Amino acid sequence: MGIIVQKFGGSSVATTEKLKKVCNHIIKEFEKKNDVAVIVSAQGKTTDRLITEEKEITVSPNKREHDVLVSTGEQITISKLAIMLSEMGYKAISLAGWQIPIITDGNFGNAKIKSIKAETILDLFDKGYIVIIAGFQGINENGEITTLGRGGSDTTAVAIAASLHADKCDIYTDVDGVFTTDPRIVEDVKKLDMISYDEMLELSSLGAKVLHNRCVEIGKKFDIPIVVKDTAKEESEGTIVENSKFLENMEISGIAKDDNISRVTVMGLENKIGKTYKVFNLLAEHKINVDTIVQSFGESINKNLSFTIKTADVPEAVELLESNLEYISAREIICFDNLSKVSIVGIGMTNRTGIAAKMFEALYEQNINMHLISTSEIKVTVLVNQDEADNAVKAIHNKFFK
Numbered sequence: 001m002g003i004i005v006q007k008f009g010g011s012s013v014a015t016t017e018k019l020k021k022v023c024n025h026i027i028k029e030f031e032k033k034n035d036v037a038v039i040v041s042a043q044g045k046t047t048d049r050l051i052t053e054e055k056e057i058t059v060s061p062n063k064r065e066h067d068v069l070v071s072t073g074e075q076i077t078i079s080k081l082a083i084m085l086s087e088m089g090y091k092a093i094s095l096a097g098w099q100i101p102i103i104t105d106g107n108f109g110n111a112k113i114k115s116i117k118a119e120t121i122l123d124l125f126d127k128g129y130i131v132i133i134a135g136f137q138g139i140n141e142n143g144e145i146t147t148l149g150r151g152g153s154d155t156t157a158v159a160i161a162a163s164l165h166a167d168k169c170d171i172y173t174d175v176d177g178v179f180t181t182d183p184r185i186v187e188d189v190k191k192l193d194m195i196s197y198d199e200m201l202e203l204s205s206l207g208a209k210v211l212h213n214r215c216v217e218i219g220k221k222f223d224i225p226i227v228v229k230d231t232a233k234e235e236s237e238g239t240i241v242e243n244s245k246f247l248e249n250m251e252i253s254g255i256a257k258d259d260n261i262s263r264v265t266v267m268g269l270e271n272k273i274g275k276t277y278k279v280f281n282l283l284a285e286h287k288i289n290v291d292t293i294v295q296s297f298g299e300s301i302n303k304n305l306s307f308t309i310k311t312a313d314v315p316e317a318v319e320l321l322e323s324n325l326e327y328i329s330a331r332e333i334i335c336f337d338n339l340s341k342v343s344i345v346g347i348g349m350t351n352r353t354g355i356a357a358k359m360f361e362a363l364y365e366q367n368i369n370m371h372l373i374s375t376s377e378i379k380v381t382v383l384v385n386q387d388e389a390d391n392a393v394k395a396i397h398n399k400f401f402k
């Protein structure tokens with residue numbers, strides 16, 4: 001007997017038929033004499049639909065009211081699920097974020113969870129209830145409804161699991177775990193039995209869209225195992241995200257790809273202290289998110305500075321830098337579009353040599369040029385032409401997993 005938290009994403013709860021499958025997963029854990037808290041998303045594309053309808057009114061809605069609107073989808077799911085479980089003879093109760101409460105900061109649209117009153121849920125467990133909780137929402141200290149950002153129900157689930165000191169948090173979705181890479185690119189992908197929090201964090205931020213990044217951070221902080229499983233499967237081991245218990249890790253755990261990247265180069269930047277700061281401060285003030293940064297060695301009076309940004313941000317970034325050439329003391333701005341980031345991730349590379357060489361060999365064999373390379377302790381990222389990126393992923397996958 002333990003405490004199990006389960007989370008079901010939008011596609012898993014999309015229809016009444018699918019909700020029945022969800023009930024089976026819940027009942028199975030409950031019948032094992034576990035206390036069960038269930039977090040759900042809005043059904044199917046409900047949140048997208050609400051946002052589209054909102055745009056029919058305005059593209060710049062009042063932030064408070066936006067959260068009131070987009071949080072409604074989850075409320076439909078919790079009530080339907082509780083009704084269904086009751087009809088099946090189980091004691092189930094639904095709770096919106098404010099009823100627990102889940103207290104967040106006041107940042108509408110992207111609020112962070114400050115605290116959760118776990119006793120509300122624990123008291124209901126004591127009374128024999130299965131507790132069904134709306135994901136993605138909370139309230140701020142003024143009692144106003146807030147939301148946690150798109151995909152935020154994962155974060156609600158792991159945060160609830162942490163507050164209840166749950167044994168684990170099962171995240172049910174439409175794929176059966178975390179794979180070595182995107183199955184749409186490589187046919188013979190392998191499902192990972194286990195992946196560490198750090199690897200998962202890297203993979204998510206590098207383009208693998210399995211889990212909300214913030215939920216992995218919470219899992220890591222409170223040591224909550226997160227299991228990613230397929231709702232459609234009756235029985236599945238899925239992939240467990242936890243601290244690595246292996247004595248030796250695989251060379252790499254996964255390969256991620258992120259498209260629509262551009263490389264911007266600031267040419268002839270004066271090689272003086274503070275110039276690089278000026279460039280990035282300008283971009284930060286305009287909320288342009290910068291990724292990989294490479295600065296050439298300035299053996300002369302000038303240096304070149306390259307960085308990557310999302311292609312969608314290019315017009316604003318280039319216009320901003322070009323209109324400030326004098327202020328930043330640079331000669332010109334060059335931009336290279338249609339690039340993809342391809343990354344390998346693995347804690348195994350920390351104590352092995354030759355991992356980067358193996359990746360580069362795979363690219364060399366396919367005659368794929370690398371426009372930029374960056375590394376961290378557990379990842380190597382290269383920038384390649386977008387039309388060669390799938391090939392790059394395939395070649396690297398073959399090298400490491402065949």
Ligand code: ASP
Pocket residue numbers: 009010041042047048073135136149150151152153154
């Ligand atoms: N319903 C919200 C969204 O679509 C939250 C979630 O599903 O995690 O982003």
